[in-house]
Amino acid sequence: MTEDEIVTAIEALLASHPDTLRVTRGDDAALWQPSRSHRSAISTDMLVEGVDFTREMMSLEDAGWRAMAANLSDLAAMGARPVLATVALGFPQDAIQKEVLELYRGIAECAARCRCCIAGGDLSRAAVWTIAVAVVGEVRPSNEKLRSGGRPGDVLAVTGPLGAARAGLFGETAGLQALKRPEPRIAEGRFLATSRNVAAMMDLSDGLSTDVRRLAAASGCGAELNAIPVADCARVLAQGRGEDAERFALAGGDDFELLVAIRPRAFSHLAARYAKRFGRELKKVGVLRVEPEILYKGERVEPSGWDHFAASADR
Amino acid sequence: MTEDEIVTAIEALLASHPDTLRVTRGDDAALWQPSRSHRSAISTDMLVEGVDFTREMMSLEDAGWRAMAANLSDLAAMGARPVLATVALGFPQDAIQKEVLELYRGIAECAARCRCCIAGGDLSRAAVWTIAVAVVGEVRPSNEKLRSGGRPGDVLAVTGPLGAARAGLFGETAGLQALKRPEPRIAEGRFLATSRNVAAMMDLSDGLSTDVRRLAAASGCGAELNAIPVADCARVLAQGRGEDAERFALAGGDDFELLVAIRPRAFSHLAARYAKRFGRELKKVGVLRVEPEILYKGERVEPSGWDHFAASADR
Numbered sequence: 068m069t070e071d072e073i074v075t076a077i078e079a080l081l082a083s084h085p086d087t088l089r090v091t092r093g094d095d096a097a098l099w100q101p102s103r104s105h106r107s108a109i110s111t112d113m114l115v116e117g118v119d120f121t122r123e124m125m126s127l128e129d130a131g132w133r134a135m136a137a138n139l140s141d142l143a144a145m146g147a148r149p150v151l152a153t154v155a156l157g158f159p160q161d162a163i164q165k166e167v168l169e170l171y172r173g174i175a176e177c178a179a180r181c182r183c184c185i186a187g188g189d190l191s192r193a194a195v196w197t198i199a200v201a202v203v204g205e206v207r208p209s210n211e212k213l214r215s216g217g218r219p220g221d222v223l224a225v226t227g228p229l230g231a232a233r234a235g236l237f238g239e240t241a242g243l244q245a246l247k248r249p250e251p252r253i254a255e256g257r258f259l260a261t262s263r264n265v266a267a268m269m270d271l272s273d274g275l276s277t278d279v280r281r282l283a284a285a286s287g288c289g290a291e292l293n294a295i296p297v298a299d300c301a302r303v304l305a306q307g308r309g310e311d312a313e314r315f316a317l318a319g320g321d322d323f324e325l326l327v328a329i330r331p332r333a334f335s336h337l338a339a340r341y342a343k344r345f346g347r348e349l350k351k352v353g354v355l356r357v358e359p360e361i362l363y364k365g366e367r368v369e370p371s372g373w374d375h376f377a378a379s380a381d382r
Numbered sequence: 383m384t385e386d387e388i389v390t391a392i393e394a395l396l397a398s399h400p401d402t403l404r405v406t407r408g409d410d411a412a413l414w415q416p417s418r419s420h421r422s423a424i425s426t427d428m429l430v431e432g433v434d435f436t437r438e439m440m441s442l443e444d445a446g447w448r449a450m451a452a453n454l455s456d457l458a459a460m461g462a463r464p465v466l467a468t469v470a471l472g473f474p475q476d477a478i479q480k481e482v483l484e485l486y487r488g489i490a491e492c493a494a495r496c497r498c499c500i501a502g503g504d505l506s507r508a509a510v511w512t513i514a515v516a517v518v519g520e521v522r523p524s525n526e527k528l529r530s531g532g533r534p535g536d537v538l539a540v541t542g543p544l545g546a547a548r549a550g551l552f553g554e555t556a557g558l559q560a561l562k563r564p565e566p567r568i569a570e571g572r573f574l575a576t577s578r579n580v581a582a583m584m585d586l587s588d589g590l591s592t593d594v595r596r597l598a599a600a601s602g603c604g605a606e607l608n609a610i611p612v613a614d615c616a617r618v619l620a621q622g623r624g625e626d627a628e629r630f631a632l633a634g635g636d637d638f639e640l641l642v643a644i645r646p647r648a649f650s651h652l653a654a655r656y657a658k659r660f661g662r663e664l665k666k667v668g669v670l671r672v673e674p675e676i677l678y679k680g681e682r683v684e685p686s687g688w689d690h691f692a693a694s695a696d697r
Contacts, residue, residue: 070505073479077486081500097501099466101416101520111468111504111516118472118507151414153426155470155514157433164388171392185396186412189426189514190385192433199470199504199514201426205416 071281094213094285095144095269096204106211107150108204110141116196127166127196129247131173134198137272139181139251140323144270146212146260147204149183149253154200157193170198181253210260212268217286217328221266221355224334226255226325227347229275230301230312233319237308241300249323256325258344264333274320275352276368280361282326291362292317292353317363328355386596409528409600410459410584411519421526422465423519425456431511442481442511444562446488449513452587454496454566455638459585461527461575462519464498464568469515472508485513496568525575527583532601532643536581536670539649541570541640542662544590545616545627548634552623556615564638571640573659579648589635590667591683595676597641606677607632607668632678643670 096110114120114134125133135152142149154174158167167190178185183202232249234242252270259265267286271278275295283290295313297305305315327349329337334351341349361368411425429435429449440448450467457464469489473482482505493500498517547564549557567585574580582601586593590610598605610628612620620630642664644652649666656664676683 073482073505076479076483077503080483080486081490097466097468099499099501101420101422101465105416107416109466109468109501109516109518111470111502111514113470113472113504113506113508113512113514115472115506115508115512117509150416151412151424153412153424153516155426155428155516157428157430157512164391167388168391168395171395175396184414186414186424187426188392189428190388191428191430193428193430193512194432194509197428197430197472197508197512197514199426199428199512199516201424201468201470201514201516203424203518 095141096147098145098211106206106208108142108145108147108206109201110138111199111201112137112141113197113199125247127170128173130196130198131170132177132248134200135174135177136249136251136323138200138202139177139183139253140249140270140272142202142204143252143256144268144325145204145206146210146256146268147206148257149181149202149204151184151186152178152200152202153186154188154198155191156188157191157197159195160192170196174200181251206260212260212265214267214269214282214285217267217282217288217355219288219355219357220331221328222331222334222351223279223290223292223353223355224327224329224338224349224351225271225275225296226252226349228296228298229271229322229324230305230316230319231298232321233315234298234301234304237304239300239304242304245298246321249321251323252325255345258341259325259327262333262337264330264337265327266330267328269326271322271324271326272320274318274322275326276317277320278326282328283355283361286328286355288355288357289359289361290353290355292368293364295352296348296350317368410456411462413460413526421521421523423457423460423462423521424516425453426514426516427452427456428512428514440562442485443488445511445513446485447492447563449515450489450492451564451566451638453515453517454492454498454568455564455585455587457517457519458567458571459583459640460519460521461525461571461583462521463572464496464517464519466499466501467493467515467517468501469503469513470506471503472506472512474510475507485511489515496566521575527575527580529582529584529597529600532582532597532603532670534603534670534672535646536643537646537649537666538594538605538607538668538670539642539644539653539664539666540586540590540611541567541664543611543613544586544637544639545620545631545634546613547636548630549613549616549619552619554615554619557613557619560613561636564636566638567640570660573656574640574642577648577652579645579652580642581645582643584641586637586639586641587635589633589637590641591632592635593641597643598670598676601643601670603670603672604674604676605668605670607683608679610667611663611665632683
C-alpha cells in the first residue's frame with residue numbers, strides 16, 4: 068500500500084461520519100472557522116526514530132527542531148501564521164531526563180523562531196523516540212491557499228533550491244545541516260498568500276516528484292517540469308556520483324521549500340517582489356497542463372520522493 | 383524520574399522562551415483565545431502499543447476508541463465542547479491496510495459520538511502501533527475550569543464509580559469493557575462547567591490517588607479522602623483477591639470520570655441536579671484541606687496510580 072492509497076481509504080471511512088463542522092481536509096493543514104472573522108489551520112506530523120531519523124544521523128535537539136519545523140512548514144504551505152503547538156513525546160525506557168530536555172530544547176527553539184507557543188504535551192514510554200507535534204495557526208480567509216486552486220497554464224515555482232536534505236542523507240555536510248535544521252518558510256508562505264495570483268500552494272516535504280503530482284491532481288491537472296533549482300551541495304554530491312543533479316533534486320524529500328502555482332501573467336512581477344524581499348529566487352520549475360501526466364523535460368516522472376510505506380521508498 | 387518531575391523541568395525550559403500568546407498550561411488542556419468572544423482548548427495524548435495497550439488486551443478498533451476517548455476526556459475536564467482532532471498514527475512494517483482502517487474506525491466512532499470532527503492526520507512507519515491524537519475544543523470564558531481553582535473546605539466529588547478499568551487489567555469482563563471503550567464525560571463536564579460553584583475540575587486518567595494530588599497541589603491545598611465510589615466489577619474483583627475495594631479503586635488508573643472541587647454550600651443542590659440529569663450520583667469523596675498531605679481515612683496516601691516513567695508503576 069502507498070501513503071496516498073491509504074489516505075484515500077481513510078478519507079472514505081471518515082466520510083461516513085458526517086462532519087459537525089465545515090473542515091477542509093486533504094491539504095497540508097486542515098482549515099476551520101472558530102469565529103466569523105477567523106480562519107484557523109491545524110496540522111500534525113509524527114517523527115519516529117529509525118524511520119525519519121537516527122541518533123547517529125542527528126542529535127535529539129536536531130530531531131526536536133526537525134519535528135517542529137515539519138509541522139510549521141505545513142502551516143507555511145497554507146499561508147498561515149503559527150499560533151501554538153502541542154507535543155506528544157514517546158521515549159525509550161533507558162532515556163534520561165537530560166535527553167528529554169535536549170529534544171525539547173530543539174522543539175522550543177524552532178517554535179520560538181517562528182513565534183509559535185508550546186501549549187501542552189504528553190509524555191509516554193515508547194520503544195523508540197517518537198515525536199508527534201500538532202500545530203495551530205491562523206490565516207485571513209482571503210489569504211488561504213489550498214492545493215486545489217491551480218489550473219492549466221499556471222506557472223509552477225519553488226521558493227528555493229532543492230536536494231540539500233537528500234545530499235545530507237548521503238553524508239554531505241551542508242546537506243546534513245539542511246536535514247537537521249530545516250527552516251519552515253513561514254514568512255515566504257505568508258508573503259505568497261497575500262497575492263491573489265498565487266492559486267495553489269503546498270510544502271515539499273515528500274519531494275518535488277511526489278508533491279507536484281499531489282498539487283496537480285488536487286487542481287485537476289497534470290504538470291510539466293523543465294528546470295529544477297538544485298542546492299549547491301546537492302549538485303556537488305550528484306556530480307560526484309555521476310548522477311544528473313536536477314534528477315537527484317527532483318527525487319529528494321525533506322526539502323521544506325514551498326511549491327506554488329501562479330497565474331502566468333503575474334509570475335514575473337511576483338518573482339521580482341519575492342527576490343527583493345527574501346534575497347532568493349522564486350524559481351519557475353514548470354507549468355500545470357490539461358494532460359494528467361507528470362513530465363520532466365518531456366519524460367514521464369514516477370513518484371520517487373519519500374513515501375512512508377512503499378517498500379521501494381528511495382530517499 | 384517521575385512524570386511530574388520531568389513535566390516541571392520541561393515547563394522551566396519553555397519558560398525561557400517568552401510566549402507570544404497568553405496560554406494557560408499545566409491543566410488537562412491548554413487554553414487560548416483565538417478571538418475576543420472565544421476561548422479554545424487544546425490537548426494531546428499518545429497511546430503506545432506495549433505501554434498503554436497490547437493487541438492481546440484489545441482490538442485495534444478499541445485502541446483507536448481509547449486514544450480518542452483519552453483526548454476528549456481532557457476537553458471534558460475543561461468544560462469544553464469538542465470541535466476537531468488530528469491523528470498522527472505510526473504503525474509497524476507488517477501492518478496491512480485493513481488494520482489501519484480498523485484502528486481508524488475506532489477513532490472515528492468515538493469522535494463522532496462526541497461530535498468531534500477528524501480534521502487531519504499523519505501516517506508513519508513505527509516499531510509498534512503508536513497513536514498521537516490532538517483535540518481542539520471551545521469553551522465560554524465564563525465556564526472554563528482549571529485545576530487551580532479549589533480552596534480549603536471545597537468538597538471533592540467524582541462523576542462516577544472508579545476502579546473498573548483497573549479490574550479490566552486483571553481480566554475482569556465488565557472492567558475490560560471500561561478499559562477498551564471508556565466514555566469521555568463531555569456532557570458531564572459541560573454541565574458542571576456551567577456552575578460557578580465548581581471551582582476546579584480535572585479528569586482521572588491517571589487514577590484518583592495520583593490526580594487528587596495534582597488538583598490539590600494546583601489549588602495550593604492538601605486533601606482528605608473518606609469514601610471512594612467503587613465500580614461493581616472492581617468490588618467483586620478486589621474482594622476475590624482479598625483486597626480492600628476502595629483502596630483498589632483509589633489506586634486504579636484509566637478511569638475517565640471527572641474530579642471536581644465544589645464550594646461546600648453548593649454541593650447538595652448541584653449533586654441533586656446532576657443525579658436528575660445523568661441518572662448517576664455525583665459522589666463526594668472528600669474535602670480540600672489547608673495541610674498539604676493527601677490522606678485517605680486519616681492515613682497518608684502515596685501516589686500509586688499510573689505514572690508512565692516511575693519504575694514501580696503499579697496499575
